[in-house]
Amino acid sequence: MVDDKFDSLKSIDPPPPSVGAKEIAIAAAMAAYEQEFKKNQKTVQGSEGAGRLMSIFNILNGSWIMKHRAIVGAVAVCAIAAPFVITQLSRDRTGAEIGTGKTDTGASTSGTPELKKDRETDATAPTGSDKSASGKSNSGDTSSAVVPPVTTGKPKRLVLPTSEAEMADESRIAAGLKSSAGGRRHARFQSSGRLRSFRHPVATAPGYTAPGDVIVRREDRDRFSKFDDNPQKLVKEEPVSTFSVDVDTASYAFVRRMLNQGTLPPKNAVRVEELVNYFTYDYPAAEDKARPFKPTVAVYPSPWNKETKLLHIGIKGVEVPVEARKPANLVFLLDVSGSMNSPDKLPLLKSAFSLLVSKLGSEDTVSIVTYAGRAGTALEPTKASDKAKILAALDGLTSGGSTAGAAGIRQAYALAQQSFVRDGVNRVILATDGDFNVGISDPEKLKEYIAEKRKTGIFLSVLGFGQGNLNDSLMQTLAQNGNGNAAYIDSLKEARKVLVQQAGGTLFTIAKDVKIQVEFNPAVVAEYRLVGYETRALKRQDFNNDKVDAGDIGSGHTVTAIYEITPVGSKARLFDDLRYGKKIETGAGTGTETGKADEIAFLKMRYKLPNEDTSKLIERPVTLSDATDRFDDLSADIRFAAAVAGFGQKLRGSNSIGEFGYSEVLKIARAARGKDEEGYRAEFIGLAGMAESLAAARSAATKSGND
């Protein structure tokens, strides 16, 4: 019997470790421990200098550079943007340190005592050895080269000087984050070292002093579609709610970046569902292998209103093992315009795509097309078995020149067509900082073009880079028209999350045009409100119309939607009963008549398999047995999602969540971290803490009447 053979593995009997091995390991660990502990004890010092620098940057930035951007060009952009990367990288390290470090590689785990004892030297010296060891494939090692050993960087303190007491408060947040509070000067010093070790020379702007904490506030050209929160709906009047799923996460990355820079994000940049969906939740997959997913439903007390409940709908796409998937045919369509010439753009893009390439199987194909600036095919379709060639082509990309036209997109699709894989993954991945000058200038035409190509089986994903010129709304629209997703890459860590850890989801669609429709039972629910998904609303009749496009779910993706529902008889109802209308029945009403008194709502989902045009239906009632009375009894995943939903609404300044504030978000999130191997949840906790102090500072500033 097969199991017996596996059982033979039980007899593996490890020989004892060699003499002294244990002692050496413990000694090395103790050294690291001392270091760690000392670091946490250190107080923060030396912020004055950077404060002044910041103001210089603000002057430059606010009043001058942006207006003369065209003239100053790439050099200025580079100088300004550089701090972003540094801040970002030091942040990222925070995340990395917190996690149990599944992805921690290289420097962070190499635990020889010498290395650990000498952390500072390690930090400032270019980590060249790492790189040379990694050779041509710079998969994990790139990240370790970039990742600094120690972190700090609390930009917000510089922007919004706070009192001693508040500083102490922040340190506590920092301690909670376990990011050590080792002096800022120190951090900045290391920043420059890190910069040098960054693989791409662009980062070393001449004479650049690495003011790692400088904040550059730009009320810039980032364009976000304006949208209002979903309104409260009366079940009697509008019992059915319909929307498309959304697995994009761009909004979270953008929000994180803003907060890390010490600014509260603009309202329209916050899409609550994208914040919630940034995290992975362990919802059960469908038992039936033919189905790509099944809904998980929970009803529980709302953390922000005693009188309402939340209806939580979660789905997790089945994970297609890498070995089982069809070959992928990927075309990278890369923006190499002059504006990409800053460390957080082209160099990051190169590293990001190198990471992706390292994950491909030998049967996969990669082509590279560049547009804007130097346009053309940088790499003819090449099998991923020849990784070296692909990486060399990526490495050879340079930015520059004007953004004058290029037939980039047509070329990209032509190449995709050329090496088309039947029933496989055929995808164009567009990476840009906002210049969509891809050869078709009319956005509507471009949308049509992409939608048309989608029908031939070639999908599109869009990755946003940098800041200041990001055309978020166009990115979203394009990706939606191309059955793809849009993600915002602000760091190598994010690149790894989007392109490597979630490569399955990002690249391998398991269900397309996924729509959700919920009908509420007026006998149980008086009012409801969909949290987030404002930009994804569908008409009720669109649900059954297979012609109407909707969002897609990739392998392993999780999607969460949350409704806030006000039960019949709740004090929280916003609508009064109509004087001349039928009275709202409490409890015994339409529900009992139809024998569905215990049904809260009815959930329907439609999806198409990737190669099919006819949708399939999944449906299930949401009943009282799905309800939980105590919030604390819920799984950590659900509680965490609720905290993120609260956080997003708070950032949007929603008036639906009453007194619920960042401290409540923090409380729930801290208790719901779960395993958090990658440290994403810990990072979230850090961001919420940061938002809390920024909001406090802002309201203080408003009170004193300036700014």
Add this chain to the structure above:
Amino acid sequence: MAEPTDSELIADALAGRSQAFSALLDRHYMTIYRIAFKWSGNREDAEDIAQEVCVKLASILSSFDGRSAFTSWLYSVTLNAVRDHQRRNKRCQAKADAYSMVVENAAPADQEMATTLGQMWQAVKDLPARQRDAVLLTSAENLTHGEAALVMGCKESTVSWYLHEARKALKDLLGDGAGAHGDG
């Protein structure tokens, strides 16, 4: 005097008492080493990995949230270290070495058994990481599927799926050994 529990030691270590941290390491070193050995297949790598884990614990101990047992958390940390380690020395040399190590160090009573075990072990180690982890956790470490799921951060059914896949992949080796014409 009662021995302090893991959680007490952790709390003390996080509060800055270094003896607690060293006691914790002393208590768990062999577990870490054992896991590392079963995954890496040779003593040197296992020692390296164990040391890395110890060092790493200094910085990540505070992220242990006490929701699972410390030992199952240790499994996750150690398996991550194994993965990192292997990513670093991805050299085919390991194969030959590991094989000889089995025969030499595992030293079960009869030679034929050693060979079967050696083949099996090697084949399992060559599986994709998640499948390998599932097999070794449930077989070599004798965890239940539920415990393995906890360590691997996935669902129990996913563990079963990996095991299923692993069996499929190793069909030839796992069969009666007769028709071994297939090439692994």
